[in-house]
Amino acid sequence: MTARALVLPDRAAWLAARREGIGGSDAAAALGLSPYRTPLELYAEKRGLLEANVESEAMRWGRILEPAVADRYVEETQRTLGPAAPFTILVHPERPYLRATLDREILAADGKVVPAVLEVKTTNAFRADDWLEEPPPHVLIQGQHQLLVTGRAWVSFAVLIGGQTFRWADCDRNDAFIAALQERLAAFWRRVELHDPPPPVAEDRDVLALLYPKEDPERIVDLPAIASTWDSDRDVALAELKKWQRVRDTAEAQIKAAMGEAESGYLPDGGRYTWRTVTREEYVAPATRYRQLRRLKT
Numbered sequence: 001m002t003a004r005a006l007v008l009p010d011r012a013a014w015l016a017a018r019r020e021g022i023g024g025s026d027a028a029a030a031l032g033l034s035p036y037r038t039p040l041e042l043y044a045e046k047r048g049l050l051e052a053n054v055e056s057e058a059m060r061w062g063r064i065l066e067p068a069v070a071d072r073y074v075e076e077t078q079r080t081l082g083p084a085a086p087f088t089i090l091v092h093p094e095r096p097y098l099r100a101t102l103d104r105e106i107l108a109a110d111g112k113v114v115p116a117v118l119e120v121k122t123t124n125a126f127r128a129d130d131w132l133e134e135p136p137p138h139v140l141i142q143g144q145h146q147l148l149v150t151g152r153a154w155v156s157f158a159v160l161i162g163g164q165t166f167r168w169a170d171c172d173r174n175d176a177f178i179a180a181l182q183e184r185l186a187a188f189w190r191r192v193e194l195h196d197p198p199p200p201v202a203e204d205r206d207v208l209a210l211l212y213p214k215e216d217p218e219r220i221v222d223l224p225a226i227a228s229t230w231d232s233d234r235d236v237a238l239a240e241l242k243k244w245q246r247v248r249d250t251a252e253a254q255i256k257a258a259m260g261e262a263e264s265g266y267l268p269d270g271g272r273y274t275w276r277t278v279t280r281e282e283y284v285a286p287a288t289r290y291r292q293l294r295r296l297k298t
Contacts, residue, residue, distance in 0.1 A: 001151040003090035014087045021099035027145040028138035030188040039198040041207045046192045062122040069120045073158040080108035092149050097189045100149035117146045117155040125162030147173045272296045
């Protein structure tokens with residue numbers, strides 16, 4: 001199986017072509033397993049309802065640092081990489097909505113089948129634990145997606161953590177997972193083609209506000225039968241929230257009473273609370289001063 005190479009003239013054309021299919025960075029979102037995007041958000045991007053691929057500062061630095069991380073990978077592994085092809089999209093020969101942009105191809109690797117795929121990542125120090133034993137799930141899904149599109153036998157990951165810690169790992173092709181992934185991505189793309197959005201989740205509050213920015217006073221809808229379940233779930237959740245908010249407020253009141261005029265209070269296990277006076281500056285509302293209770297780590 002050979003993927004077709006779609007060579008685009010610039011970033012704008014590349015972004016437009018990405019919208020016409022599911023790329024490696026989209027795969028985890030389509031499965032509902034991305035820490036960054038929900039299925040509904042991805043659906044809205046593919047439909048052109050939301051602006052996609054807006055480059056954040058972290059993404060920009062990842063793009064800038066990618067050559068340096070790739071060079072470090074070569075230094076560490078003694079493998080040979082192909083040149084970067086940032087505006088080239090590989091298209092699955094049978095399912096053209098399955099697409100991949102490779103960070104690099106591995107052209108030579110001692111004792112392993114080549115060519116293979118290299119995924120280059122950067123992440124902050126707070127995510128270091130995600131890479132302790134292997135790449136995090138959404139990255140592994142991205143790697144298997146690249147193998148699905150290219151037909152390659154293995155993928156390698158290179159990551160720069162916190163700007164100073166380098167790690168790399170190889171991952172073999174998992175045909176059973178790829179078969180399941182292919183079907184799940186096909187189902188997602190059918191939704192895009194049929195204008196059938198996936199169900200929203202809690203994280204979709206902002207997405208829904210963008211999709212439906214204003215109301216039509218003349219429009220009235222009959223909600224589906226399952227809406228009665230949603231309504232019941234909401235009532236139960238509100239009751240539980242009220243219950244546990246009272247538990248929290250009571251516990252905090254007891255801690256404050258035990259602290260009295262003390263600024264800090266230590267727990268038997270070494271944890272610490274502070275109860276300090278903070279000032280809220282005056283903007284629209286009048287300025288206020290109040291003591292704020294905070295739970296600190298040991």
